[in-house]
Amino acid sequence: MKRFRFILLLILLVIVLRGWLYRLTVSYHPIGERPAILATDKGFIQHLEHQPIDTSMQRIVRQSLNLTTSQLEFSFGKCDSDPNRLFYSQKANCVGYAAYFNAVCHQLIERAGLEKRYRVQHLRAKITFLGFDLHQLSNSPFFKDHDYNMVEDLQTGERFFVDASTKDVLGIGFVKSE
Numbered sequence: 447m448k449r450f451r452f453i454l455l456l457i458l459l460v461i462v463l464r465g466w467l468y469r470l471t472v473s474y475h476p477i478g479e480r481p482a483i484l485a486t487d488k489g490f491i492q493h494l495e496h497q498p499i500d501t502s503m504q505r506i507v508r509q510s511l512n513l514t515t516s517q518l519e520f521s522f523g524k525c526d527s528d529p530n531r532l533f534y535s536q537k538a539n540c541v542g543y544a545a546y547f548n549a550v551c552h553q554l555i556e557r558a559g560l561e562k563r564y565r566v567q568h569l570r571a572k573i574t575f576l577g578f579d580l581h582q583l584s585n586s587p588f589f590k591d592h593d594y595n596m597v598e599d600l601q602t603g604e605r606f607f608v609d610a611s612t613k614d615v616l617g618i619g620f621v622k623s624e
Contacts (some may be wrong), residue, residue, distance in 0.1 A: 464617065464618060468621070469620070471576050472621065473623070474571040474573055476624060479569055480544070482566070485552070487530035487531075490549075495557070497513065499554070506551060506560075507608060513550050518537070519614075520615050521537040525537050525542050527542045528545065529550070543611040545568060547610040548567075551566045562600070564597060565600055566598075567597075571592050572591060594610075606620060
């Protein structure tokens with residue numbers, strides 16, 4: 447009975463501390479940037495215009511993460527990466543998640559009139575687990591790199607690194623990057 451309680455407690459701790467454990471063991475090493483694809487579709491823009499406006503960078507990032515993960519579903523199949531089309535198809539891989547997050551976050555920042563203060567970037571990275579390059583485990587082009595985002599406050603230099611696909615799949619949105 448004690449062993450069962452210990453295992454149950456251990457599982458509970460891993461679940462509660464999963465974000466902290468992920469950021470402790472997993473690092474994103476940027477290798478490039480993808481160009482931003484802005485929201486241009488009328489239906490997509492209209493959907494975003496109904497969202498409340500906030501001026502806090504952390505709240506805008508969280509809101510963008512929630513809007514992205516509520517709209518998209520992860521897929522290992524071939525998917526579009528244009529957020530304007532993803533708004534309708536709703537199937538994405540890491541590239542699509544990062545592009546969609548970027549478009550949503552950029553639109554919310556613009557609506558708040560903060561585009562001169564906050565910057566959103568769509569980045570590509572190599573991911574390491576305890577220093578080991580995870581991309582070496584597969585020869586598939588699907589796993590050659592991973593896409594995520596950086597949101598930066600240009601006045602304070604504060605940066606948030608965000609991975610919308612891990613937020614959707616693992617419940618971990620904020621990641622560690624260089």
